[in-house]
Amino acid sequence: MKKKIIQMLGGFLALMILFTLLSRAADSAGIPRVTTTTIQSLSIVHKVTAQGKVEENREQAVTTEANQRVKAIYVNEGQQVEEGELLFEIDMEELREQILNMEQEIEKQKLQTQDSLSSKAVEAERKALEQQRASSDYADAQSQGDRAVERARQELEEAKKALEEYKKPSSEKQAAELKRKVKEKKEAWDAAKKELQALEKELEDAIAEEKAKAASESQAEAAGSTETGETETKETAVPTAGQIENELKSRYQAVLDAAKEKTDAAEKEMQDAEEALKEYQNGAAQRKEQRESEKGQLEQAVRDKQAAYEDAQASRESSLRSAGNAVAGASVADAQDSTARLGEIELEQKELALSKLQKLEKAQGKIMAPIRGVITKIALTTGDRTPDGTAILLADLSSGCKFVAQVPKEQEKYIARKDAATLIGGDDKKIEGLEIASVQMNEENQEQLDVTVNLPADTLSMGQAATLEVSRKAGSSRSCVPLETLHYDSQQAYVLVAEESQTVLGTEMTARRVDVTVLDKNEKYAAIQEGDLTPEQKLVQSSDRSVEPGGRIRLEEE
Incomplete structure (x- = not known):
């Protein structure tokens, strides 16, 4: 059993090792x-490559007079021609007809120009006469207007003067003068009365004084005789009061009479002055009414003369303005008339066109190649009219060829004029030792640059494609x-x-x-x-x- 467990454990470990190896291998x-x-x-190193083609270095246009019928064309596009070789021919019959028509048009143009110059001279003379007449009319208007204004001014001054003269001896002044005389005479009468009264008072005072003196002397004498008990007889007795008064009155009588006469005369003059004032005042109302009427007439005359003076001034200004406008109108330059000059220019153009037609006639209508080159464009068709411009375009073989290519504008910093360049032709033929002739913006596409390389003779033919290579080391x-x-x-x-x-x-x-x-x-x-x-x-x-x-x-x- 133990052995079996060990075997199982060994198998498990081997399986784990296998899985680990497999997992690491998979990872x-x-x-x-x-x-x-x-x-x-x-x-x-920046390398710029671009595709392009060989173009003519210089082209020359062959032109002739426009609107000529093409009789025959003797060349084709791409054909090489020699200098003086016949390119095309113009119909001579129609050319001679055009020359005749042009000569007739020139003759008519000459007549029209002469008529225009003659008309312009006549108009200039009329203009000068009109200016002279307008200036004369202005001077006359000014002279007449000045005289009329001056005459009206003088009449106005005379009317004002008459009014002022009339105002001077006015009724108010006469009344004041009479009153002044009454006052003056009354003052003179009062003064005379005062003078008479003063003399009378002086006489009274003198009488009283003499009487008092006589009384005093009488009293003195009376007292003296009482003391001595004697009565003395004097040689001269004391005058009485009556004697004194009579004596003094006789002494003052002449002066009093003169003062009385003066007083009476002053009173008479005062009464005469008062009578004259009263008489004037009684007729004052009638005189005032008459003077008011006369004054009104004089004032109306002044107003009429003032209006006449202002009318004369306005009339003068109006006449001068009208005459001035006439002068200004006559002095205004006429509108620019270039008819005569335009006629002369048109005549010159027609004569030039005629000389070109005559030159073409002299060449029998034959157009020759001006240089040795290659026909790149024919803008003619037999039987049609010649264009107003290039008839045939020639590539000048004597000026060499050039290679033109387009590169993106962002590569401008890697290519420039005089940079070394290499061209590779269609047969992988390399042409080295070249340089960039120009780098310019393409007229049709602002995002492209036109790069031009001038080619040596006998390198690439016109119209051949090639690749441009330019390298620049940073x-x-x-x-x-x-x-x-x-x-x-x-x-x-x-x-x-x-x-x-x-x-x-x-x-x-x-x-x-x-x-x-x-x-x-x-x-x-x-x-x-x-x-x-x-x-x-x-x-x-x-x-x-x-x-x-x-x-x-x-x-x-x-």
């Missing part, structure tokens, strides 16, 4: 097998990798580096992602920024199945 079979490489020090780089090692994720370039990693199953080889910066590349290699990779790192270059970053791998050499 190993599922791991991608890869080949690796390392960074290299290389120079990136700077050397110590970090170059094959393009197969590069991967891209959202515009970010990276490589997979094979390295050992510790897992639960032990040490295993995995693919680690390393981001890199691509500086330059061609169709085989890419230059990586130095420092992104080290020379010891092994880069996954190829595998028998897809490899994911971080996935297990097996090296091919194991």
